[in-house]
Amino acid sequence: MVKIRDVCRHVRSKNAGPFWVTVDLFFDGPENYRAYHGNASLSPDLFRDLFGTDPALVKKIPVKDLNMVKISYPRATPQGGMEERDMHSGQQYVRLLDIELS
Template structure:
């Protein structure tokens, strides 16, 4: 099985307003994109477990023209709140890098 870091060109996370986080996964080519875009390892259930969010609210958007999968989910706490640990969500992607895709 390939790890996400091995089949992606770039992975990033960022805030998408005060209540949402977005992950962008650029695969290293059309072959990897087609093979892994719908991997169960990138499912709403996995994001729910990793980021403490309701899987029913996770959005999974493939963008074939860019070999990109965009995944958005609601933040566990609002941006800038007293429990905030990553104001701009720029470090959230790290949890995905070693996920094994099938």
């Protein structure tokens, strides 16, 4: 099976305010975008399992012109809180790289 790292030229995560994180999946071309942007493996349940977020709040926004998908989810704890381990959410994408796409 193909993994996210195999079909994306760039994957990043970042703050989307103090209460949200955004992950951007830049596919390596229109063919892979068409094949995988709506993949069932990228469901809200994946973000519940990986990041402990409420799947009902996960937002998925396809951006066809850029061959990318933007996925936003609420942070488990607010940015800068006592339990914070990644202040800018710049390392959150790593958990997604080995996710297999069907």
